[in-house]
Amino acid sequence: MAMEKVKKENSIYMLIISIIYILINFSFGFFCGFARSPYNHDILAILKNVIVKILPIIGIELARAVLINKNRNNKRNLIIITILFILLEINYHAMINAYKDKQDFFEYVCKSLIPLVMYSCLYTYLTAKCSCLLPIIFRSIKQISILILPILPNMDWFMQGSIEAISVTIIAILFQYSFGKNVKTNKLLGASHLIVILISILLVCFMLGMFKYEPITILSNSMEPAFERADVVIYKKIDEKQLGEIPIGSIIIYSTDGKNIAHRIVDKINENGIIQYQTKGDRNNMADRDLVQVEQIKGVYVFHIKYIGFPSVWLYEYFHI
Amino acid sequence: MKNKRGIIVGTLLLIILLMTVAYSAFATQLNVNGVAEITGEWDVKITNIEAIEISNGCDAGSPQHDDTTVSFNSKLEKPGDIILYQITVKNAGTIDAVLDTVVFKTEEGSDAIDYETTELKKELNAGEETTFNVKVKYDADSTEVPEIKTKAITGIIEYVQK
Numbered sequence: 001m002a003m004e005k006v007k008k009e010n011s012i013y014m015l016i017i018s019i020i021y022i023l024i025n026f027s028f029g030f031f032c033g034f035a036r037s038p039y040n041h042d043i044l045a046i047l048k049n050v051i052v053k054i055l056p057i058i059g060i061e062l063a064r065a066v067l068i069n070k071n072r073n074n075k076r077n078l079i080i081i082t083i084l085f086i087l088l089e090i091n092y093h094a095m096i097n098a099y100k101d102k103q104d105f106f107e108y109v110c111k112s113l114i115p116l117v118m119y120s121c122l123y124t125y126l127t128a129k130c131s132c133l134l135p136i137i138f139r140s141i142k143q144i145s146i147l148i149l150p151i152l153p154n155m156d157w158f159m160q161g162s163i164e165a166i167s168v169t170i171i172a173i174l175f176q177y178s179f180g181k182n183v184k185t186n187k188l189l190g191a192s193h194l195i196v197i198l199i200s201i202l203l204v205c206f207m208l209g210m211f212k213y214e215p216i217t218i219l220s221n222s223m224e225p226a227f228e229r230a231d232v233v234i235y236k237k238i239d240e241k242q243l244g245e246i247p248i249g250s251i252i253i254y255s256t257d258g259k260n261i262a263h264r265i266v267d268k269i270n271e272n273g274i275i276q277y278q279t280k281g282d283r284n285n286m287a288d289r290d291l292v293q294v295e296q297i298k299g300v301y302v303f304h305i306k307y308i309g310f311p312s313v314w315l316y317e318y319f320h321i
Numbered sequence: 322m323k324n325k326r327g328i329i330v331g332t333l334l335l336i337i338l339l340m341t342v343a344y345s346a347f348a349t350q351l352n353v354n355g356v357a358e359i360t361g362e363w364d365v366k367i368t369n370i371e372a373i374e375i376s377n378g379c380d381a382g383s384p385q386h387d388d389t390t391v392s393f394n395s396k397l398e399k400p401g402d403i404i405l406y407q408i409t410v411k412n413a414g415t416i417d418a419v420l421d422t423v424v425f426k427t428e429e430g431s432d433a434i435d436y437e438t439t440e441l442k443k444e445l446n447a448g449e450e451t452t453f454n455v456k457v458k459y460d461a462d463s464t465e466v467p468e469i470k471t472k473a474i475t476g477i478i479e480y481v482q483k
Contacts, residue, residue: 033354034357035354035355035356035357035358036356037359038356038357038359038363038416038418038480038481039359039481040481040482040483045482093415094362094414097364097413146359151357152359153357154354154357
């Protein structure tokens with residue numbers, strides 16, 4: 001009877017968490033924009049989609065629960081069960097499509113495969129500790145929201161992957177507390193959990209350019225000795241009104257042909273009120289061929305951190321060379 | 322405890338209701354671009370654009386595309402000239418799709434330059450691929466040579482679930 005009460009309480013807890021997850025996930029659209037949902041929104045189509053999507057979720061989680069109930073105390077078997085369900089739920093069609101291109105495959109791994117692995121671990125944990133009802137509630141609500149909402153946040157792979165990874169971590173920690181572990185015995189651990197989550201969220205927001213300051217990894221040595229390849233430059237976004245008032249000698253970050261460049265302003269040209277900047281890399285002998293329009297400017301250099309951009313440089317070179 | 326949980330759930334539902342109302346009110350101000358890519362099961366996209374026929378002396382520019390948009394800048398020399406672009410759309414996902422939006426917008430340019438498109442396949446089942454053509458033409462009846470001989474066109478093609 002007591003166990004039933006715990007299950008019921010945790011189910012309501014999961015219901016609340018699921019709704020908060022959807023709200024937060026949806027609100028990211030205000031930063032990254034929205035895109036129309038591709039799903040058909042006729043009543044019959046919604047019902048069909050819900051049945052087609054939710055029934056397999058229930059089936060999978062019930063099957064997971066049956067296997068876990070027989071192996072609840074055997075950690076090795078729990079790991080094998082988790083791997084089995086990861087293999088069962090991999091979208092092989094998307095994986096094969098992505099496999100044709102190195103960068104697509106990397107993005108697929110980050111936005112789909114890593115969250116899938118993390119979620120599967122979470123579902124196994126929740127089922128083993130409480131009931132398969134918890135993953136069923138979370139997955140169903142998440143899936144239904146995707147099927148019925150007319151617009152969805154238009155996230156890129158980094159944002160999708162980061163949000164899912166952070167969400168799994170937060171849900172796991174919340175339920176760890178709910179299941180009664182470490183609540184009173186280890187407050188230090190609780191504080192460290194909170195700090196790690198906050199830092200992760202701030203880091204993701206920083207990388208996504210949600211703050212006034214944004215990082216950029218330098219891929220060439222054209223600005224030596226100011227900074228060099230693999231340094232990370234932090235630049236400050238500037239207001240539209242100030243774009244025409246950047247002093248000569250400043251280092252600006254601007255985009256051209258889909259690439260970001262950090263070069264120094266060496267001249268400012270004002271033709272009939274239209275301002276353009278002449279830029280040059282400190283190490284280059286000549287100024288850049290094309291003048292920079294104010295609309296191309298993303299921000300002004302503030303400071304740089306040496307060498308921490310090497311992983312980004314290696315990854316970039318792996319995908320583009 | 323029960324009441325407390327009830328209040329929390331009720332508050333959340335109220336927030337969703339408020340957000341829905343707010344969404345309806347501000348929907349026109351939201352920036353809604355294209356069709357969302359949801360996991361690998363929805364994956365309808367433009368996979369290629371190439372100029373397959375170019376009249377002598379014309380320049381097909383460098384046609385660009387992303388998943389839902391194509392753009393090209395055509396330069397035609399004389400009346401009667403044409404450039405024919407072939408665009409490939411693929412349903413690489415697992416859900417059957419139906420054509421929802423086709424919009425071609427011309428940028429400012431010569432009035433003598435016009436374009437026509439062949440019909441897109443209405444239904445694109447999972448795994449299927451289709452092509453359609455966009456012909457950019459210099460009006461053969463044009464008697465004056467305009468100063469501007471270029472015209473940029475952007476096309477948006479969107480499929481949704483069948």
